[in-house]
Amino acid sequence: MSKRIALVGMPNTGKSTLFNRLTGAGARVGNWPGLTVELLSAKLLLGDSMVELVDLPGLHNLHGFSEDERVARHFIETQPLNGILVVLNTTQLERQLALVLQLKALGLPMLLALNMADEAQHRGIRVHREVLEAQLGIPVRMISAKHGRGVPELKQSLTKWLRAHPEPSQARAAVLSEDDAIESTLDDMLSQSLHIPVCLSPTRTDRIDQVLLHPWLGIPLFLLLMLGVFQIVYGIGAPLQEGLAWLLDEARTRWLSPLLAGLPTWAMSFLLEGLYDGIGTVMSFLPIIVVFFLAMAVVEDSGYLARAAFLMDALMSRMGLDGRAFVMQLMGFGCNVPALMGTRVIRSRSQRIAAMMMIPFSLCSARLQVFLFFTTAIFSPRAAPWVLFSLYVMSFVLAFFTAWLMRSRTRHNTDPMLMELPPYRLPTLAALTRQSFRESGHFLRQAGGFIILGVTLVWFLTHFPLDAAPASSATLAGQLASWMEPIFTPLGIDQLLSIALLFGFVAKEIVIGSLAVIYGAGGDELSGVLAHNLDWIQAYSFMLFTLIYTPCLSALATIRRESGSRRVMWISLGWSLAVAWLLSFAFYQTARALFG
Amino acid sequence: MTQTLALCDLAAGRCGTIVRIDAGLELGARMRALGLLPGRRVKVIRRSPFRGPIQVRAGQTDLIIRRGEAAAIMLLPCPAEAGCA
Ligand SMILES: Nc1nc2c(ncn2[C@@H]2O[C@H](COP(=O)(O)OP(=O)(O)OP(=O)(O)O)[C@@H](O)[C@H]2O)c(=O)[nH]1
Numbered sequence: 001m002s003k004r005i006a007l008v009g010m011p012n013t014g015k016s017t018l019f020n021r022l023t024g025a026g027a028r029v030g031n032w033p034g035l036t037v038e039l040l041s042a043k044l045l046l047g048d049s050m051v052e053l054v055d056l057p058g059l060h061n062l063h064g065f066s067e068d069e070r071v072a073r074h075f076i077e078t079q080p081l082n083g084i085l086v087v088l089n090t091t092q093l094e095r096q097l098a099l100v101l102q103l104k105a106l107g108l109p110m111l112l113a114l115n116m117a118d119e120a121q122h123r124g125i126r127v128h129r130e131v132l133e134a135q136l137g138i139p140v141r142m143i144s145a146k147h148g149r150g151v152p153e154l155k156q157s158l159t160k161w162l163r164a165h166p167e168p169s170q171a172r173a174a175v176l177s178e179d180d181a182i183e184s185t186l187d188d189m190l191s192q193s194l195h196i197p198v199c200l201s202p203t204r205t206d207r208i209d210q211v212l213l214h215p216w217l218g219i220p221l222f223l224l225l226m227l228g229v230f231q232i233v234y235g236i237g238a239p240l241q242e243g244l245a246w247l248l249d250e251a252r253t254r255w256l257s258p259l260l261a262g263l264p265t266w267a268m269s270f271l272l273e274g275l276y277d278g279i280g281t282v283m284s285f286l287p288i289i290v291v292f293f294l295a296m297a298v299v300e301d302s303g304y305l306a307r308a309a310f311l312m313d314a315l316m317s318r319m320g321l322d323g324r325a326f327v328m329q330l331m332g333f334g335c336n337v338p339a340l341m342g343t344r345v346i347r348s349r350s351q352r353i354a355a356m357m358m359i360p361f362s363l364c365s366a367r368l369q370v371f372l373f374f375t376t377a378i379f380s381p382r383a384a385p386w387v388l389f390s391l392y393v394m395s396f397v398l399a400f401f402t403a404w405l406m407r408s409r410t411r412h413n414t415d416p417m418l419m420e421l422p423p424y425r426l427p428t429l430a431a432l433t434r435q436s437f438r439e440s441g442h443f444l445r446q447a448g449g450f451i452i453l454g455v456t457l458v459w460f461l462t463h464f465p466l467d468a469a470p471a472s473s474a475t476l477a478g479q480l481a482s483w484m485e486p487i488f489t490p491l492g493i494d495q496l497l498s499i500a501l502l503f504g505f506v507a508k509e510i511v512i513g514s515l516a517v518i519y520g521a522g523g524d525e526l527s528g529v530l531a532h533n534l535d536w537i538q539a540y541s542f543m544l545f546t547l548i549y550t551p552c553l554s555a556l557a558t559i560r561r562e563s564g565s566r567r568v569m570w571i572s573l574g575w576s577l578a579v580a581w582l583l584s585f586a587f588y589q590t591a592r593a594l595f596g
Numbered sequence: 597m598t599q600t601l602a603l604c605d606l607a608a609g610r611c612g613t614i615v616r617i618d619a620g621l622e623l624g625a626r627m628r629a630l631g632l633l634p635g636r637r638v639k640v641i642r643r644s645p646f647r648g649p650i651q652v653r654a655g656q657t658d659l660i661i662r663r664g665e666a667a668a669i670m671l672l673p674c675p676a677e678a679g680c681a
């Protein structure tokens with residue numbers, strides 16, 4: 001008989017942190033209420049039995065109206081459970097304990113973990129654990145999931161508790177007790193079990209916010225911070241990338257070429273110019289990806305995202321959205337897919353759809369690779385970062401414009417924005433590296449999977465028939481490109497580049513890999529070839545098109561799944577393609593006319 | 597001088613005790629879960645410009661709330677010289 005325990009609690013109380021701590025799994029953690037929007041389960045050995053632990057999205061109460069809350073409630077109410085492990089933030093016990101009383105009505109065995117004991121201690125908040133245990137009639141443990149304190153003891157309690165409840169049971173249909181009754185019971189209980197210092201001195205968070213949330217310095221500081229983060233990523237990542245590219249190139253000329261010298265020309269071409277160059281050029285971005293996701297993890301865990309929501313809300317409300325949609329746009333910098341799923345915290349459907357329409361314009365890390373490659377190849381080192389910056393600006397402008405177009409639908413249907421502003425938190429080094437490696441692992445798996453496939457396909461298209469000159473008009477790719485020519489010539493995008501765009505539709509990671517194969521050159525050599533073949537106007541037009549024309553297939557699939565509507569997906573795709581073409585066209589023709 | 601005031605009209609740095617919340621069931625429940633309910637004391641920490649949201653402190657929790665929603669929360673302001681909230 002399989003055993004199952006669910007992690008339940010209000011948003012941002014550390015459920016995912018505890019989940020990772022207990023099972024060693026890699027759930028995403030961040031100082032943003034509503035980060036987890038889907039179920040995640042992992043196995044855990046308690047005593048002598050294997051238990052399935054399920055991490056749920058946060059719940060404010062059992063009335064839950066947003067999509068992520070519905071996911072959690074549906075799970076608790078329909079799945080047989082051995083019990084629920086409730087995770088609360090000790091520093092906010094006075095409001096969070098109400099959830100425990102509501103959950104009691106479900107009739108499931110409960111164990112209460114009071115998390116963030118470290119923060120509570122720091123603020124001088126004391127809980128009389130035994131008193132609370134007696135009042136609630138359930139075991140209570142103090143823990144600090146982030147630092148691991150109290151977790152071994154929690155495990156022991158869980159084991160004992162599980163022995164007492166060996167059979168899973170079904171939640172009782174929630175007979176929701178009157179909330180007012182809950183409140184008065186609660187106040188009685190807390191007066192005996194909780195001690196909060198009367199006067200709390202201003203915390204570190206208060207002092208930082210004086211500056212970062214300053215009425216008129218706040219937004220400029222936000223922009224500066226973002227610029228700083230990208231400077232760091234660029235500054236650390238770019239030299240590392242060059243180094244790796246150089247190494248891969250050396251390995252190719254020193255060892256690989258001599259080793260393969262005996263093979264037929266086509267086989268050698270496939271292995272070296274196809275697989276090795278294609279994949280190697282993509283792989284050389286690994287250091288940047290690692291550094292990039294490290295920076296993202298720091299930002300996500302610091303609590304600054306909630307500040308960004310606060311700062312940008314006034315602007316977003318003019319477009320019928322709110323600060324949360326802006327934060328999703330920022331999360332999209334990493335990858336659009338989780339950002340699209342993150343819109344589940346928005347309850348109004350029209351606002352959610354509008355957010356889903358704007359997120360695909362967010363310049364994700366895959367597109368960043370293409371732009372890094374192109375800007376360093378074509379532009380001077382001084383100009384390159386600014387060109388990159390202009391693309392980020394473009395990404396925001398298009399996202400806002402899209403939301404603005406939809407404002408008449410969203411305005412009448414506003415979802416109240418009411419959210420917690422969590423204190424600033426410093427991420428631990430271990431958590432940071434885990435997060436960054438998990439994201440990079442995703443990149444590696446992609447490189448190992450469909451990038452190999454894509455690169456192979458591109459090689460085949462550009463080399464078949466075998467007697468034709470590679471990538472010439474006689475090859476399959478050449479024919480394909482000539483069909484697309486009427487579309488791309490007005491944008492200044494030549495035939496070879498259009499082939500890369502075709503593959504980039506699946507995922508942007510393939511673009512650079514396919515260019516390497518198409519031009520038969522990897523790494524530095526490819527940069528040289530591009531610089532020789534393209535002027536800056538063509539290159540910028542290509543980058544504009546790449547930024548806008550669609551994130552990737554999985555983003556489209558996510559839009560379809562999350563909106564529950566094929567129509568929304570098609571509209572999003574059609575809109576992106578149309579804007580991409582029109583904008584690249586306008587840019588290319590204007591720039592040509594002006595600069596020749 | 598004991599007049600009720602909506603939360604959205606309370607100046608930054610001032611606090612008040614909630615007397616009534618005129619919100620729908622759904623919003624009311626969310627407010628309750630975040631610690632906004634009659635009898636509780638709240639303090640306005642800062643107001644953002646351009647009619648942006650307000651940061652309020654209810655107990656140990658800091659919240660972001662829009663002015664529209666804050667208008668539904670009626671409170672009895674504490675005397676200006678009252679100490680910490
Ligand atoms: N100081 C401190 N911070 C913690 C502790 N546990 C978690 N955190 C931090 O709290 C924040 C939220 O943690 P998560 O694990 O993502 O919270 P969650 O409950 O899964 O949140 P949702 O998925 O949004 O419901 C993160 O920044 C964690 O690093 C703790 O014991 N002490």
Ligand SMILES: [Mg+2]
Binds near residue numbers: 016036057
């Ligand atoms: Mg979580």
